[in-house]
Amino acid sequence: MRVSVCVFILLLIASGLKAEDGSGLWLRNNFASPVNVVGSHKSTIFNVAKQELLNNWQGKENATINLLVKKDKRIIGDGFLLSSDKIQANTDLGILYGVFELLRQQQTHQTVSEKVYNPSYELRLLNHWDNLNSSVERGYAGKSIFWRTGENGLVVTENDKRIWTEYARANASIGINGAAINNVNASPDILRPDRLERVKAIADILRTYGLKLYISINFSSPKIVGGLSDSDPLNPEVINWWKEKVKEIYTLIPDFGGFLVKANSEGQPGPQDYGRTHVDGANMLADAVKPYGGIIMWRAFVYSSEEDDRAKQAYAEFVPFDGQFRENVIVQVKNGPIDFQPREPFNPLFGAMKKTAIMPELQITQEYFGHSTHLVYLAPMWEEFFHSDTHQEGTGSTVARCTDGSIFKHRTAIAGVANTGTDTNWCGHHFAQANWYAYGRMAWNNQLTSDQIADEWIKLTFNPETNVRVALPEDWSVNFLKPIKQVMLESYEASVNYMMPLGFHHIFQASHHYGPGPWWERDGVRKDWTMPYYHNADTIGVGFNRTITGSNAVAQYHEPLKSIYGNLETCPEEFLLWFHHVPWNHKMKNGNTLWDEICYRYDSGVKQVRQFQVVWDKAQPYVDAGRFDAVQRRLRTHAHDAQIWKDACLLYFQEFSRKPIPFDIERPIHNLDEIKKNDMDRP
Amino acid sequence: MRVSVCVFILLLIASGLKAEDGSGLWLRNNFASPVNVVGSHKSTIFNVAKQELLNNWQGKENATINLLVKKDKRIIGDGFLLSSDKIQANTDLGILYGVFELLRQQQTHQTVSEKVYNPSYELRLLNHWDNLNSSVERGYAGKSIFWRTGENGLVVTENDKRIWTEYARANASIGINGAAINNVNASPDILRPDRLERVKAIADILRTYGLKLYISINFSSPKIVGGLSDSDPLNPEVINWWKEKVKEIYTLIPDFGGFLVKANSEGQPGPQDYGRTHVDGANMLADAVKPYGGIIMWRAFVYSSEEDDRAKQAYAEFVPFDGQFRENVIVQVKNGPIDFQPREPFNPLFGAMKKTAIMPELQITQEYFGHSTHLVYLAPMWEEFFHSDTHQEGTGSTVARCTDGSIFKHRTAIAGVANTGTDTNWCGHHFAQANWYAYGRMAWNNQLTSDQIADEWIKLTFNPETNVRVALPEDWSVNFLKPIKQVMLESYEASVNYMMPLGFHHIFQASHHYGPGPWWERDGVRKDWTMPYYHNADTIGVGFNRTITGSNAVAQYHEPLKSIYGNLETCPEEFLLWFHHVPWNHKMKNGNTLWDEICYRYDSGVKQVRQFQVVWDKAQPYVDAGRFDAVQRRLRTHAHDAQIWKDACLLYFQEFSRKPIPFDIERPIHNLDEIKKNDMDRP
Incomplete structure (x- = not known):
């Protein structure tokens, strides 16, 4: 042990680089030049944006930057217009995102040129599968950052606040604007007053960086928490219970985002327990949150043990309901028809439900990718997913275009199952941070390439020179950036x-x-x-065999995919054993x-x-x-x-x-x- | 499991070869042609020899073979003269060895030509580190074949006899003529009457194939078993106790071989416990067995914790005694100065004790070679050892010549620590059988090459055609014999x-x-x-550092080795870190x-x-x-x-x-x- 420590110290000296623990994520900058920031708006977010600029400016000394909240037709939602001396946005949050984009461009040695940056999805969420007992389902980076156990587990400490603030800032820096902070396999307890107090405290902090808070609910809450005789969504008492509960929540958290629901899936309760449908359940909740601007994210991850092919079931169950959901219901669909496997064809629900808001659910945490032990950069998988052509509205009906409002005009949203925990470096594996980063970047812009995102992330995360006005060392780019990026880009296919x-x-x-x-x-x-x-x-x-001689799951795909996938000779080899x-x-x-x-x-x-x-x-x-x-x-x-x-x-x-x-x-x-x-x- | 078995059976059918369990060792022949065997001698061994010929003859049908016990100056000890129609020997055992050689030549497709075969060593022993509780120290092939536990553990069963017979036959087939059947870390109990009864039963069976039986004794036996006040080798009561015990043994086993002794080594008792020397201890025992023709094998594997370099201690302790041991004492010396390591220089005692019978101890069981898990063919190591030039009597004073009577005229002997156990295939690893085989072959002829022995062994052990009059299939030689032999020959260096x-x-x-x-x-x-x-x-x-600036162990080697080993520039690289x-x-x-x-x-x-x-x-x-x-x-x-x-x-x-x-x-x-x-x- 003595020797190990000794060697460690020597290596340290040898590399000349200060040992890092990864806690700073891609926000390691600790250098700033003076800058004049012009513009003001009386909001926390605006001030946060201003402060970020002052703390991290690395452009020309004493340059002047204008922050301007002013509507512009070219700017959508929380998008912004960025130029070398100005950030313009519709909202204060747009200003904050513009600041982070500007700083990112400085830190990655790009030349800032005038350009509008608009988000692909209105809602860009993380889903945390964090249990109230502080464990994290499919979490490989320690305990929950939201939930602690022990006698004072619900007391909000300064450390809690610090972590939540760092968490919110990291998310804002990549455009994430919402988080569901408890497991979709939800404990009904989340709706008890003492837990809601803690939820409020978290929401108060997330809000400072523009994140809305969502919670996952257990469909049996009226019975379990409320003491009602059942949780039937058509039971007036149940409907009322939810209305009252929603009111209680919005009283605490006026900008509460809404509910995420896993119902009638893998043993979770749901409307089918009472002979009702997913529509009955989702719409009842949607009506309850509607007055406050809330939404319901209703997961389509359902499969029963009786059906012949699990891959077909979400489609079979949900497509008949197309058009029956309230406009503030979004059906949340995993990228593939099974379950976050190393490689799946896209879920045929994408593009197939034309009258329903559909949001993709990606998994950032590496449940099926070697947990936090394997180095797997997931962006190439997501890129493949976004670019998959559903053909539902003609050639070019990619999953991206089917979900981001390009083709269907519904609410747009996307969710990523988070990989964060109490580990010092947040994600267990230092390179797992790249998946959090990439998810955020792609949620903001689903046309970004995994190459470009890796390039950014490596520069932000490993650049040995935090004063970016010193040019990136040439040997660093050749001997580190390039080969490490190659590793990242290859790592997904390697793990497949x-x-x-x-x-x-x-x-x-x-x-x-x-x-x-x-x-x-x-x-x-x-x-x-x-x-x-x-x-x-x-x-x-x-x-x-998912062809016509087998389960015929291929029939859920739009032509020509049905024929291509269904034929052994034309089926892409990466899906060969999936379909044949x-x-x-x-x-x-x-x-x-x-x-x-x-x-x-x-x-x-x-x-x-x-x-x-x-x-x-x-x-x-x-x-x-x-x-x-x-x-x-x-x-x-x-x-x-x-x-x-x-x-x-x-x-x-x-x-x-x-x-x-x-x-x-x-x-x-x-x-x-x-x-x-x-x-x-x-x- | 179902599938595994199924595949196994299919593989069986595919290869067309009957599944073998290795129990037949290199004696798998089950085919014989008629042959006329001429010659008779009224002895068990002679009859065994004759029967082996009748059971296994694969030469010309109805050929005639003369077995002739008749002294010939060219034939030494249990050697023999072999020609295509005659085996001549000084002793009945020589005839048996001749028969096995003839059958081996048939089974390996050699042409028998007239030649004298003499053994390199008079005594060719196996040492079994078998404990009386049935465990085997450094054994990796099951339990002891000699010692069983349980209520009837000492009862000699038919199964015991069968195993001992097969064991004796296998040894005789490769020229081994003695076995010490209990651990050198010896339980004093071996000398108790009930154990000696079992020893006698074993000896009775080994004798039929010409093996003498030896036992390892605990130097404290007089005190522990005899109830004397001490075990001082100069104490007349102790001397007398040993004389009586020896007499008891020889009454049971008239051709008993003698004792193997590990004294004052690794916690074992010995003469030094009473201020006496190795000479005092060994000679006292030698005197006791002398009247019956017995010998004492006294191990030189000694080292205390006080000395500066373990590698020097056997030499330092024993060389001063040179010339003081009785002629029926043989000092048994491990091949290297430490302990059966993957590669050691030869032990400097070889050639240095000129007035003392010195026998090499090799380790067949793979204590330091991956037990019975690694495939390591040890013959190349032993070949290297035998050919090591000690320079003690001029260039060419190889270890082989220093120990086999070529240079020094003492009794000659060699011991190998056995790798046998109750496993079906005797040795755990099928290829570990090759080490038993090679040891026997080299003990008989220390000039045999590891290549030649491997060639023989593979043909005997894996030849798919047990009727050798069918020529060896050409593809078998090319695709099996040659590459597998290469593996065996390379395996020692690989493990180093x-x-x-x-x-x-x-x-x-x-x-x-x-x-x-x-x-x-x-x-x-x-x-x-x-x-x-x-x-x-x-x-x-x-x-x-074993040079003059370090422990100076190099000084124990005769020039020019002392200089060669002592100089970093000339030291063979395979011993670099041994000496420097x-x-x-x-x-x-x-x-x-x-x-x-x-x-x-x-x-x-x-x-x-x-x-x-x-x-x-x-x-x-x-x-x-x-x-x-x-x-x-x-x-x-x-x-x-x-x-x-x-x-x-x-x-x-x-x-x-x-x-x-x-x-x-x-x-x-x-x-x-x-x-x-x-x-x-x-x-």
């Missing part, structure tokens, strides 16, 4: 390769979703919660058999992660020792566990394919039965 | 590479000696039982720095094992499914654990070298603290 290439999905181990478990099943567990349900491996082949049960000997486009290609894909994923390690190790002179060491450690485990994924999947599927692993591939170094015995979770 | 290259030694974890543990030390544990004692890593460099504390920047012969070379060596070891996996997987069509699967499994763990060795050692020593691991080397995938936490033993 070593986990679930070619359309494999949901072959995780048990419920922690970390390690591989294509074999996983248990007596008494519903079929669609076991893994063979998803891969259907047998001696003939592997994959889920494919013979092991099937010839792939590159000439390999399916079996060999599966082997090569898993192997290439492992090799990619090993290459990431080399890149990171070479980058050591350009990173402070604290973050270098932390990332290096995680990359080791990442490579180690990628190998387990490869070994497990190849050895397991080999039992069906009965074919040798190509001999130019490194052999498995684990035995299948030993992997199976070891419940491979990582904190 | 991934465990202890360049003269590293004794950096194992804790006391199980499986995993890496260069950091291992404990409060209160004597220095020479901790690992930093052996590597002395610091910021300057690494290695044990070498700066990390030291330039190696290939131009690498020491640090880089260490990294490359560890890495190449891992790569070698990975290559072994490929070779084995490719060999699948030529191996029965039972053994294919068992070896494949172990190779996976082997590769996995080789990687842990590499990661642990590189990360640990990097804390001292403070240099990067060369970037063309695959990065560690384990974190050092996690390896340290995990006590990495393998069954």
